[in-house]
Amino acid sequence: MSTVATPSQHPAKSIESDPTLSFSEQSRAAGIGAETINDFLNRQPRSVLIRLYEKPASCLAIFRLVPMLARQLIMQMLFLDGPLPVEDVLSWMSKEGKREYEDCVERLTKLSILAIRGQGIKQTLILNGVFTEGMRRALTGGGDHRSFGVPCDTEDKNAVGVGFLDEYARTKWETILHYMVGSEGSVVPREPVLYLLRRSDLMKKTNETSGGRTSSLGITSRGFQFLLEDVNTQLWHLLLQYLDMAEERNMDLVEVLGFLFMLGSLELGRDYSTEDLPETQLHMLEDFRDYGLIYQRKASSRRFYPTRLATTLTSNASPLLTTTTTTSSSGGTEQEEERGYVILETNYRLYAYTSSPLRVAVLNLFVSLKARFPNLVIGSITRESVKSALSNGISAEQIITYLTHHAHPQMQRNDPLLPVTVSDQIRLWEREKNRVLQESGSLFTEFSSQADYQQVLTYSQQLRVLRWNDDQRRMIFVTEQGNEPVRDFIRRRVVQS
Amino acid sequence: MPEPSKAPAKSTDVANAGFSHLATKASSGQASKNSTDFLVLIIDVNPLSWASNFSLSSQASIASRELESVLDAILIFLNAHIAMQHENGLAVYAASLGLAKLLFTTAPFASKGDLGGSSEAIKSKPDANTYQHFRHVDNAVLQGIRKMAREVSEKDQTDTASNQATLGIVSAMSQALCQLNRLTMTDQTGSEQSLSGKTPGTLAAKSSMSSRILILSATPDASTQYIPMMNCIFGAQKKGILIDVCKMFGDDTVFLQQASHLTGGSYFRLDEQLGLLQTLMSAYLPSRSIRELLNLPNQDEVDFRAACFCHRKIVDIGYVCSVCLSLFCEPRPQCLTCKSKYPQSTLERFAQENQNRIK
Amino acid sequence: MPPRGADDDYVGENEAIPEEEEDFLDDDDSGDEFQNLTPLPRLGRPGLRAKASAPAAQAKGKDSTKPKGKAKDAGYSWEATYKRSWDNVHEDESGSLEGAVRQMIDGNKRKRVMRDVAPVQRGIIRHLVLLIDLSSSMLEKDMRPNRFELTLQYAKEFVNEYFDQNPIGQLSIVGTREGIAERIAQMGGNTIDHVSALSNKRKLEPRGEPSLQNALEMARSSLAHLPASNSREILAIFGSLTTCDPGNIHDTIATLQKDQIRVSMVSLAAEVKILKEVCTKTGGSFSVALNEGHFRDCLFELLPPPAVEGPKRKAGGQADGIEASSVVQGVDLLQMAFPLRLPAHSEPTLCACHSKLKGSGYLCPRCGSKVCDVPTDCPVCGITIVMSTHLARSYHHLFPVSNWVAVGWEKVDEKSCPRCFSCAIPFPEKPGHANAAMNGAAAGKNKFNGTATSAAATSAAKKSTGAAKDDSGLAPSSRYACLKCGNHFCLECDAFVHENLHVCPGCC
């Protein structure tokens, strides 16, 4: 389904992200979530991981990132004292289970959680000692690792409630998004945020200065795709960039990751002390304030409150902000909206029950809006509007996913959820745009003999550079990369013969 | 324009363009795989059976220490269940003589007010060394069970009649089913279904919540509970709720065996106490979504022969009252349950048949 | 009959609401009388028994005349005055309809719950012949898509539900067309056989005239030999206004009466004298379907096992040769066999019922022959083979959960539990305390409880208008109490317990 290939600026990673492993509970059909936290962890060296496992909170968070079957496997072995024979494990799996089991073991070994000992039938599985210790601690409690956040012992005179935190997190986060879509009167976020946006190729410098605005950042096509994602994916996308950056800034990755995972285990609406935090984490605290992950009354405050953005970080809940508001008791309308607000009819007309300018701005990316009411926007999906979205780099699949995700509860009764006419038409429009595919390379013709032709053909096939060939007229088209080797091959053959 | 390298990936995409229904089906299948799992744990804390099981050790202190160690295992198991998935739900009931109590639930609608002292636990300061969710569960369950034990022992002293009371396991099951029912209702999109009348079935099928009940049983069957127990089982079966049973000690209970068999759950009899944690972890932790990947312990033979109401004898051929369907192992003139009198002729005929067979 | 428009059933449904409400109130009354009695009627004391069954019979009689009465009141649906359905809906103070709509929904829920729970003796071991008119009149299109298609569809649903509710019941299907009766499905307990027989539309093509007498005779022949303890019923779906009979139908009625076969009918066209007479004389019910929805309701009303009318039935002359005695008829001791289940991986052997080679199956404990499916009668020794779960599945008909009563505010005090006993949802605060609580944490947690809060709002509204007694059976305090254990439950649990669970969580 994925339409956008792995981001080109990370060639190293794209090799790592083996499709079988990309296990993307978070990554959507679209390409933004192409690298997940899993891929990031997979490429960490063993020493980093082992140090990470010293904190039970990190163990728990990483535990929740691996596939369900792997989690079960870990749990099963956690309280066994000896190694577990592979044979036993296999006898306990059903036929389908065995296939998934291979993947799980591979992933767990990559994370240095599991090791395979021995050969042949006598193979045994053994859990990493540090991880076992950490995980057991997490489950049984106790110890003095203090990895689940140190609460403040003193009463906060300016204590804030959950409702406030939710509101705070939302405004902070939406400020960034608003800035990206360039809504009227949006506030410019702080420089580190802008830097991250630029770095992650969501926005780039534009030469023309628009209006009276001081900033000269413009949204990129990746940025548009980013907007259509749900908050969880967006957040992780930025955090991964942050992790990448942390490496460059020589921050200790273990502390950075450890802090992230700790945030995920904190309790909403409680204040935690900053006192025991090391330098790196204090620094992160400051950065995370900008994203709304954390609330601090003053920069110098000795306590901080995690917001819901932070506490649900390590959960796989698909629409994160949904949980943000459904379980909170603030603002009834907001609650309703979170369950979906878009009604799409077979006549391409779209009704969006929302008052959020951000949502309207996002919809405006691919819907031509007709009318706006206080709590309702009416528009229709037209060829023009979809085409402009496509030219911005948004794919049809992304549009459809977005509409599905935000469908109004009233639509839930339909099966399929979206009118088939509309979803198919959007795909057809995309296809229309791709009626001509191009690929540069070279065409080889006028081979002297059928044998020559055949050899070059096989050779280019082996190199996987062949794009087109015609046996009758003995013509071969190879890609640009294939040009040189094939040319060499022909030359060598000429010399030989 | 897309870069050329995309072309191969694209082709399937394009091919799917006209078949969006296929695409949506596939994606919904994916979603259901990560569905949330709601576990209801019913702990049998019947003091009589606990005491009798450890009567060999003869000292009350040892028995209570045993209980503590079992509780520890249970708490680790509960924590593991919550750890498995952030969204996993949990409710814990304790069933004792004549009563069943909700100790903890994550169901959003339930009032947490007077649940087993958990309110005090929430107020208390968190501790940096424990995951908060775990702490809430542990505190609620521990305090709840202690409170219950206190109440039961107090009641014991006041009236001895409570010794005759049966175990509140059916009460716990029916409460659990009610809560699960409510949970699946709030899970679906509200009230439209009852307006349109016939939709609930289709909606229920779509709901992504999978729920199961795990019973840690210590007490043998009570024959008086047969009918309510069976009704609970059928209720669970209709709602698609699994019932897992772990028999901690004591004899097998036929009712619970049937419960797990009829609802597709697993029944396991623990041979030694020490294995409790490992058994819980390996057999009862897997959520329904990954059960299809595993071979869980299963009963080969479930005894579906019925036990008669008069002597609790297992019968091959029984005599059934046509009014209340009570089952007896031998012909009798009057029904024990509904007091209906049977025609003399029938009784004579049966007597004759029996004689013939003996000949 | 002219085809009915789509808006007819709209009116029809609205029509049904007040009618049924009245009805359930009646049921409720009769239930009250029973509450003085032990849960099961003591058959040994005929006096009590008679008293108990009399109102039941009355209620039953009312039931049977209900559809007719309804039809009379409403006239034909095209003659009815236009119902202003929106008049029933009132806005609350804030101008929202939510409360009013919610109350209607809850009212419906409660109504479904308030079934007759009077503990009457029911004929659990049912034998029913489903008789389907296959005459050309079934091709009328007054019901969509036409009578025939609709009937087949509902019949399939009926069969499925029937076996679900009557696991040890048996069913056979008979059709009638071109003046003769034909058997569509043999008497048996297998849902799949019956449904597949009903799915074969080509074989059931309606044509010609029906013959009521032939059909009844054929149905009777498959019921008459059954033992007295089994309840024998015929359910006919009749579309034609005429019948083409070879003899005197009154003779047939007399034999049906003699064999104690109860005939119920659903007519799709109109009330026909002879059809009605068959039903009333045999103790069945007769109804005329007004529209598609009502047709379904009429059919499905007959799903729960019928009450057994004790004194009227007299044994004697039965195929089994059971002599009449002083005991109430229908009460009997039955011999049943509980088979050994063979797992699927066991050695394949021939089964006694189809002579097919199969691994799985059940062994009759008396003669050791193998059958494919239970419940059934052993083909070799004739004993009834059932699983204990089949028996258990019927228990809820015999020991129903008593109706819970709505609790008024005056009965709520500090001692009563603040949350539903079974699902732990908090109940709304008593109005007096509400203001104080609203400011506190309670306001937040009540949000989840949409039902309860809005119900409280509507009940508060009701109070202000002076309507003291809530006629819909809804509790102003959103609490429903079990009289036996005294626990309070919410509306959802009330519905769930009575419809699905059949166990009161407090009583066991």
Next chain:
Amino acid sequence: MKAYKGVLLTCDPAVKQLILSIDERLRFIIMDLDETHLLVSPDKVEWMRAELETELEKNTYTLDA
């Protein structure tokens, strides 16, 4: 044995005809390979796409227009 540098276009036959007609105005096709493939000179591709777009646009009708 000969080699041409160029861009391989893959398209459906209908679009190919359109491209051929554009080619009549300004030659850019190096070789017509088969029903669905064309070899064209790399520097004209963008221009050709723009032309094709306008051509296709002429044949599309929308209600809103």
